Amino acid sequence: MTLTTGHGAVEPGPDQRWSTWPSVAKGQRGPDPRPAWVVTAAAALDTELGVLKTGKEADVHLLERAVPDDPGQRVLLAAKRYRDPEHRQFHRDGTYTDGRRSRRSRDQRAAEDRRSAWGRGVRATQWADAEFSALATLWDAGAPVPYPVQIDGTELLLEFVGTPDDDGTPVAxxxxxxxxxxxxxxxxxxxxxxxxxxxxxxxxxxxxxxxxxxxxxxxxxxxxxxxxxxxxxxxxxxxxxxxxxxxxxxxxxxxxxxxxxxxxxxxxxxxxxxx
The missing domain is CATH 1.10.510.10 (Transferase(Phosphotransferase) domain 1)
Incomplete structure (x- = not known):
């Protein structure tokens, strides 16, 4: 639910925030041409609707991105949020990352430092970055993957794959x-x-x-x-x-x-x- 100030301006309500789309760089957005359903308006609000899935390294939440009072600018997104390494249950990184290198050697050295706070932070974002990059490439190649809308730190916003039930409730x-x-x-x-x-x-x-x-x-x-x-x-x-x-x-x-x-x-x- 959005809140209105005394001057009639809309403010985010509980479980809401302003859309993060305007704050992410071009390289953190999905590939062009982007689908027509992607909401890019700065006036949009992101509303938390609940948890879709919990996993070993990340949880997936249901998010609505919509412009208030504009039904034509409303979309459901899957918000995949990666945990930091200390709170993940998936510890086989080396098997998969062998042969993979960070684009920045400084970040690569940090990721290999298991004790530093910086290294833990870099590792927390590496998996989100890897998935976003892979999804963007695969989408361009025509693979059946969700469209990657954007990435912001450890949060990856993806196309919601599902349909509404008889009363309009979204079902994954x-x-x-x-x-x-x-x-x-x-x-x-x-x-x-x-x-x-x-x-x-x-x-x-x-x-x-x-x-x-x-x-x-x-x-x-x-x-x-x-x-x-x-x-x-x-x-x-x-x-x-x-x-x-x-x-x-x-x-x-x-x-x-x-x-x-x-x-x-x-x-x-x-x-x-x-x-």
């Missing part, structure tokens, strides 16, 4: 792990994921942690999420191993639902596209 798309599709949709979903993994491979990447829990089913369309640990297939010595694990995770789920798939065959198809 379910994870693939909880879905029970028929045979035709099951086969189509597998083809979608194989194609998406090929897009990553042609960029030289593997998801690195791909499973039915990191894929959303938005109706008949699948959307891949959670990409902070995206792996360089060339620079990371474990790249091929992690890609093969992605293939095993997905194929096990599809096979358990009756689709004849082979993890080694999927791996060979995807890996070949990286060269």
């Amino acid at each position: 798309a379910p994870r693939l792990a909880g879905c029970r599709p028929g045979p035709d949709l099951l086969a189509d979903w597998f083809d979608q994921l194989r194609t998406a993994m090929g897009v990553l491979a042609r960029l030289g990447w593997a998801h690195g942690d791909l499973s039915p829990y990191n894929v959303l089913a938005d109706g008949a369309r699948l959307v891949i999420i959670d990409l902070p640990q995206v792996v360089d297939l060339v620079a990371n010595p474990a790249g091929a191993q992690l890609l093969h694990r992605d293939c095993r995770n997905l194929c096990a789920w599809f096979a358990a639902r009756g689709l004849e798939v082979d993890a080694d065959e999927l791996f060979a198809d995807v890996f070949a596209q990286a060269w």
Whole structure:
């Protein structure tokens, strides 16, 4: 709920703030051309609507960005907020970041210093930066990922993937792990994921942690999420191993639902596209 001053000016109410869009630099905004639904007005307010998901390294909140009294400028966003290293439950950084370097050598040295407050702060933002960069590149390449609206420190604002229910309440798309599709949709979903993994491979990447829990089913369309640990297939010595694990995770789920798939065959198809 917004508040009004005695002069009629709108002020943020509880669980609100002014839109952070005007305060972030151009390089911290999503790729052009941006979708028409992105609200860029400085007069917009960000309103907290609740928690969508809690995770090992970040929590995802539902956020409404809207211009008061202008129904045409209203959008729901997923606000992914990374925790600092001391409050994260995910501690396998080295497996994924091997071969990855910060663009600033000063930040790289800080990240490698586990004891300094500066180093902890840099590490807290590295995962958010990595995911934003990966999403922007993948969006440009046509991969089925949420549009990355902006990044501000450890907060990443993303396209909300979901639909309203009968009373208009927003409902996030379910994870693939909880879905029970028929045979035709099951086969189509597998083809979608194989194609998406090929897009990553042609960029030289593997998801690195791909499973039915990191894929959303938005109706008949699948959307891949959670990409902070995206792996360089060339620079990371474990790249091929992690890609093969992605293939095993997905194929096990599809096979358990009756689709004849082979993890080694999927791996060979995807890996070949990286060269």
